Amino acid sequence: MICGMEISGQQRDELQALLKSNEYDGSVSSRAQIVLWHAEGCPKTEIAAALKTTRPTVDKWIKRYQDEGIEGLVNRTSPGGPRQIPDRIRARILALTKATPPKELGISHWTTLEMRKYVKRTENVSVSQAWVAKLWRDHNLKPQRQGTFKISKDPDFEEGSRHRQFIPEPTRG
Secondary structure, three states: EEEOOOOOOOHHHHHHHHHHHHOOOHHHHHHHHHHHHOOOOOOOHHHHHOOOHHHHHHHHHHHHHHHHHHHHHOOOOOOOOOOOOOHHHHHHHHHHHHHHHHHOOOOOOOHHHHHHHHHHHHHHOOOHHHHHHHHHOOOOOOHHHHOOOOOOOOOOOHHHHHOOOOOOOOOOO
């Protein structure tokens, strides 16, 4: 029973399905686990300790389940502070990362330091190198590994490459 309310077999199945679902983040799974353990008679303080949360959090999710069922667990996002960096700056950094840096910077690819300095200078917004690196990781961007071909500055490069031949190494037998 959950505070005087029984869980049906179907409700139990739905909650257990949330534990294994890849559709939601881990917070939804934790919420379902709270309700299941409480339905099994586990004390709220033990549930809180097992999930490394607080007793008020356990109470909150049990109440939301009572009031709204599964929807009360699923349609809630974890709180978290508002974004400190505006979306337009995030989009600008992502676009810049995919493009060749401006010639006046004298660099062949973006680094977190150069991006930080450029955004501060052009957008008057401060971002940290760590924040830029995380943004790149989150979007699987690796500007230092973008396939670019660089022309040699050696004046004899082209002439020398015409006369080179591939000579295989002798085989040892």
